[in-house]
Amino acid sequence: MLPEGLVTYLLAQPTVTAIIGDRLQPNPPPEQVDSTTYPCVAYTVPSDVPQERALDGSYGGLQMRIVFDCFGLRFLDAANLARAVNAVLDGFIGTLPDGTVCSPIEATLSSRFDDGSRIYCWSVHAIVHY
Amino acid sequence: MSDEIDLVIDTRELEEALGKLAVRVRGQIMREALQAGGDVMLEALVECAPERTDDAEMPEELFPLPAGLLKEFMTTEVQVPGDSIRSGKGYSQVQKPRVKVGVQATPPVNAPARVGYWQNNGWILTRHASRSNPNGKRGKRGWKAGGQIRPIPGKHFFEKAFDISAQASVDAFLGVLQSRIFDETEGISYPENNSRDVDFG
Secondary structure: OHHHHHHHHHOOOHHHHHHHOOOEEEOOOOOOOOOOOOOEEEEEEEEEEEEEEEOOEEEEEEEEEEEEEEEEOOHHHHHHHHHHHHHHHOOOOEEOOOOOEEOOOEEEEEEEOOOOOOOEEEEEEEEEEO | OOOEEEEOOOOHHHHHHHOOOOHHHHHHHHHHHHHHHHHHHHHHHHHHOOOOOOOOOOOOOOOOOOOOHHHHOEEEEEEOOOOEEEEOOEEEEOOOOEEEEEEOOOOOOOHHHHHHHHHHHEEEEOOOOOOOOOOOOOOOOHHHOOOOOEEEEOOOHHHHHHHHHHHHHHHHHHHHHHHHHHHHHOOOOOOOOOHHHOOOO
16 A cells, blocks of 8 residues: 555655654544654655546546645744755655556645644645555 | 645636626626636535534633534635725725635634634644643643643645545536636627637637
């Protein structure tokens, strides 16, 4: 499965594991909020489009959007984590550890916050054609 | 803001064909085509939007919406050059044709749009201070209040709706545009060439 392949791929990237260790899990993020559980990454799959079409019809490709929510207790922690995840995902071409073959991954960043809170979140939207 | 979806399509070739039509007809055709594309996306958005948004953990300042109401507030808004739209406290002229699909604006509180934005992107759960919490400051939220905080993940249903409907939406848009241009130019001859020869791919 593609999400598992991406998770394995991310956990093999030193720039990512240097920040989160192995704290990468499906949503929701850990309920306990302290420095032993954050920063962390929680992911979800909003869409998996079964068929993609070119102008002359379907070519049998698949498209999945995976959102990696990068949480941190400080703004910069979350931002740096998201940039690290984005850097290793954006433009990735090749075969993931689970055997899935990917076309170039399109990754984009967005951030959110809550006034008065000490938790920040940057989201990395990875659109994978496979 | 991701509480609405913008559909932007490169239509230069079609605009050339449209340019041969009267201005009023041109705007009307573009409006109908954008509406057709937006309707496809709207259908997907209504399907993907959460039925219930009255989570127990929704912030107090957000009005809880009855079940299904967020879906009912989903709407489309077509804008073509010549239209006036609200921009800040004033109005501005639309420069490019586009269709917006999202939660209907209901000023001044705009509760459905706010709920839709929070449901889509998630929020950080905080708690107001209380008398039972001596470390908290009354009237403050979040870490100043000393309340528990925890991130609530977003549902990302706008992105899902866009992903699953974008192709069909563009197909619907181009289909209407092509057929309406064909209807309007039928019987008209042009000295240099014929706009009905435009290849729509």
